[in-house]
Amino acid sequence: MASPVTPGAEDRLRRWLIRRAGELRGRPLAIDERIPVGTLGSLVLERAAMAARGLARFPTRSPRPFVGRGVRLRAKHRLLFGRGVTFGHGSLVDATSVHGVTLGNGVTVGRNTRIECTGSVATLGAGLAVGDGTGLGTDSLYGCAGGITIGRDTIVGNYVSFHSEDHVFASRELPIRDQGVTHQGIEVGDGCWIGSRVTVLDGARIGDGCVIAAGAVVVAGDYPPYGVYGGVPARLLRERSR
Known part of the structure; x- marks a missing residue:
């Protein structure tokens, strides 16, 4: 024994x-x-x-990422990454876009998360850039047609969705699908915490150090740094203490 x-x-x-x-x-x-x-x-x-x-x-590239089971990577020539990047099990990254997808050192793409840079073949999307040390949570969607920029050391929770594209619906005579789309892009600063099931819409600009409460809907506009925001649509609940 x-x-x-x-x-x-x-x-x-x-x-x-x-x-x-x-x-x-x-x-x-x-x-x-x-x-x-x-x-x-x-x-x-x-x-x-x-x-x-x-x-x-990526046999000829250095550094190389950590790749989970069932990961799908499209347009790999448009995918740039730093050291220690992780693609979680079942994730999808389609970097087909003008600027591609850039992931800084230590970025994690969570399990089953989708990064889609082009929403329609009619218009090539802008792309995604993520700063060092940021974690993109599990089961999330990043629609990057209008461009998404996320800063360093930001935490993005699970089941979060970003939509950097908006449909035009000015005319009542034409179907909405025939009226085109607009692209303002989305910006998220450094050191933020985006809670679970948050939805971030086109034109949102979230400042450094912001906290977005779970379930909030962040609409187009400025969200000044170090605020705590929540609700539908998201509004300032309080400022973070020093």
Whole structure:
């Protein structure tokens, strides 16, 4: 019968796994000590598999991303990324656009998230640019026809949607689908937190350090820095304290 792992050996293994996980991710990780060693080992193996997929998808490029299972990447020549970028399982990135998709160092595209840069073949879309350290949550949609810019170190929650395109409906005589679209673009600053199930519409400009409450609808207009906004449509609830 095999002898159990001693506490000292388990501690050394834990430290090694945490160090290896940080190396694979490209930055140090804070990991709760209560997480079992076996779980850490599984995470490291999963990360290594994602690194291998990145090598297979981008054999001649460096740095290479971490690529999850079932990831679809279209117009890869228009896709630029820094170190430690992750494409979560089942995500889609279609970079077909004027400016393509640029993802800074450490950007994470969450599971099942879709980035679509062109909404119609009639008009080539603008694209997406995301700053270092930003996380794009799971099960989200980024419609980048009019262009989306998101700053550094911003958190985007799950089930969030961005729509940088708006339909014209001025005429009652013509079907809305025949009246064309407008593109103002969307801007999100540095260090923001966009809550779960938020909808951000074309023309919204969210300043640095803003918090958008879960379920809010952010319409066209300016949202000054360091405000907490919520509601439908989103309005200022309070300013963040210093």
